[in-house]
Amino acid sequence: MDFELKILGSSSATPSPNRNHTAQVLTIGNQLYLIDCGEGTLMQLMRYKVKHQRISSIFISHLHGDHFFGLFGLLSTMHLQQRTAPLSLYGPPGLADILTLQFKYSNTQFSFKLTFHELDTTVHTQIFEDKYITVHTLPMQHRVSCCGFLFREKPKPRHLVKSKLPNFLTPPQLIKLKNGADILDDSGQILVRNADVTTHPSHSRSYAFCSDTRYKEDILPYIWQVDLLYHEATFLDNMRERAEYTFHSTARQAATLALKAQVKRLLIGHFSARYKDLTPLLEEAKEVFDNTNLALEGKTIGILD
Structure with missing residues (x-):
């Protein structure tokens, strides 16, 4: 069964000509899960030939625009294309209010059932379950309510x-x-x-998405030995004070967390637009945790059994 991640965007607050805002698609079997939906996500889905009508659940980490401004356009297009399959939307308090107001003043009445699930971003708790996986929240420390998401396959049969x-x-x-x-x-x-x-059964795979946050070691037990960890790395470590002030992390901090959690692989993203060349961020992270890659647009990362 497929278990792979498609990167749609890797830029922080300000987009750049070659980097879109945060958005990822996780494919597990025949199910597609969208994680964050920054501005331009619909165009990225089309560019990389991801069938957006197959997305069954959307997970929004927090209400900064670079993580959810693409939602209204995506949902509207799903409606215009006569989607009928239900869609679940998971996000922090206020997301339903924002979207409902947009729907009201655009007189949008969807062709499909949209269900909001409001999250408590301060706790680690299960928010989703289907036949194959569970999804838990990962509390982040940011300027607004924010959480990451842990996707984990259920134990497999012998x-x-x-x-x-x-x-x-x-x-x-x-x-x-x-x-x-x-x-x-x-x-x-x-x-x-x-x-x-x-x-013995095949290995149950796992993916942890750590959104915008200060360096936060108290999530180590939750992400312990995951197969793939995505962690924001907005700045180089010579801007650690700036990272602390803006509630973000550095490439070195992301790698340190990966090392302490003994994860198998690390992806870093959410890069500041000040960095035209991302090589220094990658090199800094690899000094601490060698098995690190950049979360670049269009990149697909598979997780094997």
Whole structure:
């Protein structure tokens, strides 16, 4: 099953000619989840041939324009193209009020059901669940209510070793084995031992999206050993005081968090428009955590089992 991230934007508050505002699409199986929706996100979806009508849920980290100004245009286009599938929108307090006011004065009555889910950005809690994944909030420290998101695959079934399976097993019994249970006979004795006919399940993958925030070590337990961590890196470390003042992070701080959390890979983004060349930010992060990449527009990052 696919588990991959498409980067649509990597710029901070001010966009630049080559960098759009923050937006990412996470594809898990046949489900598409949009994370943040800065200005121009719809055009980026079209540019990179992402079928926006397949997006089932949208997660907004906070109410600064570079993270949600693209929402009204995207939702309006979904309506104009006669979308009928329901859409869930997760975001901080106030998002529903802002959009509802826009809908009111544009006399927009959607062709699909839009459901708002207001988030408490101060806590780590589960906000979403489907057949394959769960999503939890990650409390950030920013100038407004802000949270990140942790996407984690549910535990997968064990693998059956066909050559070791007795031929008398029924489909329900095979399902029990995949779920880790032994097969018992009528008297309650073990008939088929799970450990004898199965192997460990595939790895359950994880992605943590850390939006705008000061350096914040108290989220370490939540992102511990995730497969892929995205963390904002607005400034180089020689501007750490500026980062602290504006409630942002530096490339070195993002890498330090990745190192302490023992994550597998780090993506840095949300770059200040002052940096025309992003190489120094990448080099600074790699000094601390080598397996670091830039979150560049159009880049697709796959996470393997």
